[in-house]
Amino acid sequence: MSYQEQYDYFRLAAEEALRGAVPADVPEPLRSAMNYSLLAGGKRLRPVLLLAAYNLQAADITPALPFAAALEMVHTYSLIHDDLPAMDNDDLRRGKPTCHKVYGEGMAVLAGDGLLSLAFETMAQSGHPRALAALRELALRCGTRGMVAGQCADLRAEETGGDADLLHYIHRHKTADLLTAPVVMGLTLAGAEDNRISAGREYGQNLGVAFQIIDDILDVTGNEIQLGKHIGKDAQENKCTWVSVYGLEKARKDAAEYTGRAVAALDIWGEKAIFLKTLAQHMLVRVQ
Amino acid sequence: MSYQEQYDYFRLAAEEALRGAVPADVPEPLRSAMNYSLLAGGKRLRPVLLLAAYNLQAADITPALPFAAALEMVHTYSLIHDDLPAMDNDDLRRGKPTCHKVYGEGMAVLAGDGLLSLAFETMAQSGHPRALAALRELALRCGTRGMVAGQCADLRAEETGGDADLLHYIHRHKTADLLTAPVVMGLTLAGAEDNRISAGREYGQNLGVAFQIIDDILDVTGNEIQLGKHIGKDAQENKCTWVSVYGLEKARKDAAEYTGRAVAALDIWGEKAIFLKTLAQHMLVRVQ
Numbered sequence: 001m002s003y004q005e006q007y008d009y010f011r012l013a014a015e016e017a018l019r020g021a022v023p024a025d026v027p028e029p030l031r032s033a034m035n036y037s038l039l040a041g042g043k044r045l046r047p048v049l050l051l052a053a054y055n056l057q058a059a060d061i062t063p064a065l066p067f068a069a070a071l072e073m074v075h076t077y078s079l080i081h082d083d084l085p086a087m088d089n090d091d092l093r094r095g096k097p098t099c100h101k102v103y104g105e106g107m108a109v110l111a112g113d114g115l116l117s118l119a120f121e122t123m124a125q126s127g128h129p130r131a132l133a134a135l136r137e138l139a140l141r142c143g144t145r146g147m148v149a150g151q152c153a154d155l156r157a158e159e160t161g162g163d164a165d166l167l168h169y170i171h172r173h174k175t176a177d178l179l180t181a182p183v184v185m186g187l188t189l190a191g192a193e194d195n196r197i198s199a200g201r202e203y204g205q206n207l208g209v210a211f212q213i214i215d216d217i218l219d220v221t222g223n224e225i226q227l228g229k230h231i232g233k234d235a236q237e238n239k240c241t242w243v244s245v246y247g248l249e250k251a252r253k254d255a256a257e258y259t260g261r262a263v264a265a266l267d268i269w270g271e272k273a274i275f276l277k278t279l280a281q282h283m284l285v286r287v288q
Numbered sequence: 289m290s291y292q293e294q295y296d297y298f299r300l301a302a303e304e305a306l307r308g309a310v311p312a313d314v315p316e317p318l319r320s321a322m323n324y325s326l327l328a329g330g331k332r333l334r335p336v337l338l339l340a341a342y343n344l345q346a347a348d349i350t351p352a353l354p355f356a357a358a359l360e361m362v363h364t365y366s367l368i369h370d371d372l373p374a375m376d377n378d379d380l381r382r383g384k385p386t387c388h389k390v391y392g393e394g395m396a397v398l399a400g401d402g403l404l405s406l407a408f409e410t411m412a413q414s415g416h417p418r419a420l421a422a423l424r425e426l427a428l429r430c431g432t433r434g435m436v437a438g439q440c441a442d443l444r445a446e447e448t449g450g451d452a453d454l455l456h457y458i459h460r461h462k463t464a465d466l467l468t469a470p471v472v473m474g475l476t477l478a479g480a481e482d483n484r485i486s487a488g489r490e491y492g493q494n495l496g497v498a499f500q501i502i503d504d505i506l507d508v509t510g511n512e513i514q515l516g517k518h519i520g521k522d523a524q525e526n527k528c529t530w531v532s533v534y535g536l537e538k539a540r541k542d543a544a545e546y547t548g549r550a551v552a553a554l555d556i557w558g559e560k561a562i563f564l565k566t567l568a569q570h571m572l573v574r575v576q
Contacts, residue, residue, distance in 0.1 A: 023432065025433055026433060027441055030440040031432075084374075084394075087394045087397060107440070108374075110436055110443070113436050117431030120431075121431050124423050125424060131420065135420075136412035139409035143402060143408075144310070144319075144322070144402040144405060151398055152317070155395065
């Protein structure tokens with residue numbers, strides 16, 4: 001399989017798991033609001049990372065699917081809440097009006113709350129023998145010292161302007177933590193040894209920072225239609241980004257350096273890690 | 289111990305667990321916003337129910353404390369989000385300005401998200417051998433077919449006016465599910481047999497509906513200072529309540545009937561259940 005075929009194989013498996021993920025007896029319009037954002041497409045990067053990491057150790061990815069779905073639920077909840085007027089106030093996401101634009105703010109708050117709850121419910125109901133360890137990893141990475149901490153720092157930086165320390169904190173927690181969790185969860189579920197889980201964590205953290213630097217660059221240099229969201233918003237809102245703190249040239253250089261570190265962390269798997277290595281390098285190509 | 293001494297014993301144990309519950313390395317002002325709402329006092333009814341149910345089966349309540357704390361986190365998150373301008377738009381809670389009034393709307397959204405995540409993190413980190421089963425119960429009761437479903441129905445009823453069917457749905461899910469979960473979780477953690485867990489569920493569901501009927505009555509007849517929140521808001525906002533649908537007289541009668549069913553469900557424990565029986569009856573006294 002080519003890299004792209006392999007990506008699509010993981011992505012489509014995740015899409016399939018997501019399609020039936022919101023139970024039929026969730027009341028309307030909550031169910032529609034959740035599915036509106038959850039099934040809006042997107043790269044499904046976090047589920048793909050989980051399934052690919054799992055696949056490093058185990059051939060059949062089926063037991064990992066509930067966790068791949070849970071990750072995308074957590075990611076989607078964070079986007080819905082982040083887009084609210086009280087937060088980033090975005091009206092476009094993945095090329096469509098944001099959840100609160102369609103369903104109203106109250107229902108968007110509930111759709112986010114519902115997706116976060118359903119993520120934990122889905123993992124707890126999976127019956128996987130290592131469910132609790134994987135669930136714990138996600139709770140830690142998405143919570144008050146992970147993603148939510150990063151969003152708090154991001155809000156604060158809008159007021160203070162931010163500096164290099166705050167920038168690194170934001171990128172590590174707001175973005176990298178939720179790209180590290182999939183790799184660690186995938187390896188944990190597959191029963192990988194501790195040194196392999198550490199190597200996966202190293203990959204995820206570096207990939208995550210590279211991903212956010214690239215996102216910062218694309219907000220300056222990107223194409224609104226290709227990205228499916230408004231660009232130039234970071235500068236407009238005085239956001240603390242890699243470009244605003246270090247400038248475009250250093251941002252490109254750092255993106256390459258973090259990507260290199262991510263790729264190197266996977267050497268422990270040799271040839272088997274070619275997909276995850278290529279994934280990191282593909283991201284980088286968009287800004288070079 | 290008198291009923292009140294027993295209540296305070298459980299309540300103070302929960303307070304103690306909550307005091308250190310938000311980790312020191314959660315960034316400001318997120319940590320303060322979470323603690324502001326979490327440590328605002330209140331009856332701690334959900335933790336007390338969990339500890340009392342656990343105590344029906346086991347003498348030492350220490351292993352149940354992380355779950356008692358998690359329950360109060362979930363309850364507090366739901367209050368913070370429910371008070372937001374996009375939801376109930378309340379500016380007073382437990383006699384203090386609501387979280388978004390003090391910390392702003394964006395931080396209040398994050399404080400709620402943080403508390404929900406921390407609840408699952410706390411349970412997953414507890415090390416309790418039955419942690420996953422208890423966590424699963426809470427995820428089901430607080431989520432998209434539990435509390436969040438009830439809040440969705442509540443929002444919808446404000447538009448449509450609501451009817452008896454919707455009223456029962458709202459009371460069961462918005463309120464009773466998060467009073468049932470503590471009892472089931474406490475018994476599950478203590479290793480109770482299935483028929484006892486079923487009896488506990490029966491108690492929690494009936495207690496929960498009685499609790500919400502009483503709350504509806506107090507919004508009409510209560511004292512603002514004693515309740516620590518504005519009253520008369522239900523009628524003002526066209527809320528679907530037991531009083532608006534059935535009138536005050538039937539509401540009082542039904543509160544007594546649900547309380548009676550809750551009390552009867554505990555007969556399986558005989559004298560040992562006196563505290564939980566008295567708890568149900570004490571609630572009722574406030575409106576009779």
